[in-house]
Amino acid sequence: MFEGLQMLGHSYLSFLNFWSIVYGLGGALLGILVGCMPGLSATLCIALLTTLTIKMEPNDAILILICAYVGTLYGGSRSAILLNIPGTAANAASCADGYALARKGQAGRAIGIATSGAFTGTLFGVLCLAMFTPALAEIALSFGAFEFFWLALFGVAMSGSIVGEDPIKGWLMGCLGLLVAQIGQEGLYAYDRFTFGWDELSGGIALIPALIGAFGFAEVLTSLADPIERKIIEMRDSVLPRFREVFQYWRTVLRSGVIGVVTGILPGIGEDSGAWMSYAAAKAVSKERDQFGKGSIDGLMAAETGDMSAIPGGIIPALALGIPGSAPAAVLMAAMIIHGIQPGPMLMIKTPQFVYDVVAMTTMATISILIFGLFLVRPLLLVLRVKRSVLMPIIFVLCTVGAFAIASRLFDVYSMLVVGIGAFFLRRRGYEMAPFVLGLVLGELLDKSLRRGLVLSDGSLAPFFTRPICAALALVTVLTMLMYIPAVNVRLRAAWGGLKRLVFRRKE
């Protein structure tokens, strides 16, 4: 424990220098600007910055990316409050109450609450990141191929079930992501799968160009197809962070922090689920329940704390297991790999200092958003006045650069185009991208784990279901999927109700 504290102290000290502070503040500022602009996601921001920082030192590059990640989700609350359009999907839960407060002439107060909620939520998440990452990595050292198979499958299934409105479409996207991940030379024998004789496909579909396509190009098409521009509500009151409300609603803050971290840890669930679950939980127990959706401080605080605490939550499994908790965490993981850092259980063995460096970076990001919540709020909002017809073509140029720069291949640009066009048309038909991203990231792990597991068990499927952790993960995966099928859900609820009646009748 003391060794951990020592490494943590060393990490904090190492970032107290001029360039680290400049990189941190710069990354957060860029993130806030991107987050303010509706349609531009944290995933896209991190993906583009990964290419921009590819030649930098690993710690400097990851610092910029983490600060941008935190900044983007914080910045998204501003357009949610002032435009009633979430800057990122994670800020959707802030729209109702934030915008309602703005219409009452309290836009500044809403932004101040968003700042204090975001700061407190992220700080709580950082604490959990420092405590749980080493512990989870320790547990993961005992995981074998069987456990990693179920973890990967659980992540994709959970993401498909929870993200979006249609679980079947979610599972289909998860399967599609897993399938696309199989394209190219497979990891055991370098055999070309689904290349159809095309050499360019032997390297597979690279993750970052695919993500830029799904979250960048698809968003450019969506934004430009919809010509409706919204009017920004003017801010007349103070935007200073409201920490008095943090103390007044401390139960909401604590509950939302926990919910956010847990949803962040669950693979593929992400910050938007953290925000909505925190919002729903706050509404269920709040004394001002009838105010939710009409300008409730409790609601806004819950949404912002929940979505921001999910950021460090999503980084925990990425570092400890090599399984990202959200789409932006997936890009962050890809960036770490590009810079020579291998996330997973061995990270705490080979480079434990890096885990504490990430804790220090996330703390720095938290402080940065507080600084930008105190200063530069109004100037930064000028970016909301830039028309989409000007912004989106420039974003597409950046997407092209971002797709090309990773491996200097034009093929990656074409991959970005194809994935982006597919993502655009699929999104219009109600298919979500998060399960697809998770499938793309976890496809290789799932494939290798399945094949290694079968070799170890000599073809027997028994260990996949009888090992304790496997059994638990299999049960949760299957139950989660079954619960989202209405016919099964109704019967399970009826059976559960019958069981409860039986038990209580016996007790009487």
Added chain:
Amino acid sequence: MPDVAAEAAAAAHEAAEAEAAAAAHARKVSPRGDFIQSIGWIALGIATTIVSWRMDRLEKQDINPYTAPGLLPGFLGVAIVLFGALMLYRSWRRDALGPQPVRLATEAARAETRRMWTVLALCIAFAAGLVGRGIPFWAAAAIFVTVTVSLLQFAERGARNERQRGILVALVIGISAGILITLVFQEFFLVRLP
């Protein structure tokens, strides 16, 4: 009077938003749409399963048969067929084959479709047609941004009789964006551009 006009404009704006949201929702949950898509998914699943089944089992390399390359892709193909079939059944239960609500294509919907295909064509022309074809990147980016901004703002500028000004503004934005992006990525951050 100006207040009445502003209120009317705001009401029209909200109505247009609501119409667009309703059209988007209808596209996402349409049983007929789900029915057609499920057939596509089932076809993809069957094709994947067949290709996986026919993949080389690498017997000549004397590999463990449980590590055959087509194993997981085969499972995925079957899973896609199963989920596709589930969606097919669900859409049939929701009367996908029955009479569907008639949605007349409004002028707003036609304009949205035109914009969508225009932007798609421009982006493909830039990324596949201009980039990496011998033109300096800053010039390709400048051409793309200028043409796209001009086309997207064409109607709006025309209504205000500012077409020439609009093209000039688009040109300035395009050239500035092309040069700035090239400078920042290539010169400051040493990232290779196409």
